[in-house]
């Protein structure tokens with residue numbers, strides 16, 4: 330394969346920039362740019378030097394060499410690190426192109442890693458997820474995926490389909506010798522369908538873990554919603570005053586709470602109001618409750634529950650909720666027992682003083698427990714993108730056809746044929762059997778230099 334080069338660091342000013350070169354002539358290209366040979370260098374070693382484009386000195390920097398196959402792409406790789414200016418990095422890249430390299434296409438380094446057997450297709454796809462991860466939890470899941478969690482899961486399911494398929498072939502060939510009941514095959518197929526459904530579900534869970542759980546902070550005016558917002562975001566994000574009806578616009582912020590990403594929105598307080606602006610704010614709050622996957626309902630410890638509180642409780646019924654009883658520093662007036670009963674137990678109710686930073690830990694623990702996504706184990710592999718999702722949905726559809734076929738006494742070879750197609754879909758997902766078109770499609774979404 331020819332030798333490619335690209336800037337691997339972001340296209341912005343920084344302390345350093347890296348230009349990555351990969352291919353048979355990588356060392357020759359780096360040698361020209363440094364005007365001294367690098368092919369005598371051992372793998373994983375670095376050398377300092379001046380960087381040139383022909384006779385023009387551009388910068389000084391370091392070249393790091395990787396000898397095939399012990400590199401990201403599996404090829405000879407040289408990485409030149411220079412000063413991190415946008416212009417200087419582009420000039421060093423241009424020097425590499427003038428020295429014989431070709432500009433890499435998006436994702437071409439990772440594509441070569443796949444073609445050279447350094448990464449499987451789903452592992453390569455997870456590289457994008459690692460880059461986009463914004464929380465501890467999603468990063469951990471992506472790393473599990475990068476080390477092959479999804480492949481192992483697919484292999485396991487494919488193994489079940491394969492043995493069922495072998496069984497059915499034997500059944501077709503030796504109908505008298507196999508003492509088989511269709512119910513047993515049906516049960517196994519239902520298990521496979523369930524596993525595939527779990528994978529389909531993992532896509533939505535992973536999306537929520539990646540992008541954040543949409544969380545609405547609601548309650549009546551002055552309950553302390555904005556104080557709570559500021560506590561969770563660890564900054565003065567929302568305006569706090571003792572005037573009821575302070576917040577009107579929806580204030581949004583994404584935060585990492587105990588490793589789980591939350592997309593918080595602080596809204597207007599719920600109450601009957603004649604103020605036209607406040608009423609619009611309250612309408613916004615209602616629509617945010619609809620969208621929310623988690624509701625943080627805030628009540629004032631120093632005030633008795635009243636109609637507005639009960640209206641709110643009705644509106645959020647059936648949602649995943651955390652009940653926060655705020656202002657624990659003031660006299661206890663609120664009916665805690667009534668709130669516990671409404672929110673399904675004392676463990677969903679937390680008493681805090683949102684003005685006290687120490688409340689953050691208590692609140693975080695309750696929030697993490699209340700997030701539905703926290704109970705789903707993504708580290709066993711998850712569906713990370715639309716391509717993978719379509720393969721699983723297709724496989725599940727074929728399994729359903731096979732089940733319907735057996736139930737209506739269709740010929741066994743039809744079932745056998747359907748199961749072969751299920752396997753094909755699963756292998757397409759894992760990349761075990763994949764066309765050049767799909768590989769190209771996957772890598773088009775990568776950035777240049779990756």
Ligand SMILES: Nc1nc2c(ncn2[C@@H]2O[C@H](COP(=O)(O)OP(=O)(O)OP(=O)(O)O)[C@@H](O)[C@H]2O)c(=O)[nH]1
Nearest residue numbers: 550551552553554555556574575576598656682683
């Ligand atoms: N004593 C005490 N006061 C608090 C506590 N939390 C908030 N407050 C005060 O309660 C008042 C209202 O707080 P906000 O956070 O603005 O309440 P809110 O629910 O956002 O109110 P609106 O935006 O009007 O709906 C402010 O004066 C806060 O300082 C607390 O834990 N203890």
Ligand SMILES: [Mg+2]
Nearest residue numbers: 554555575576
């Ligand atoms: Mg407010």
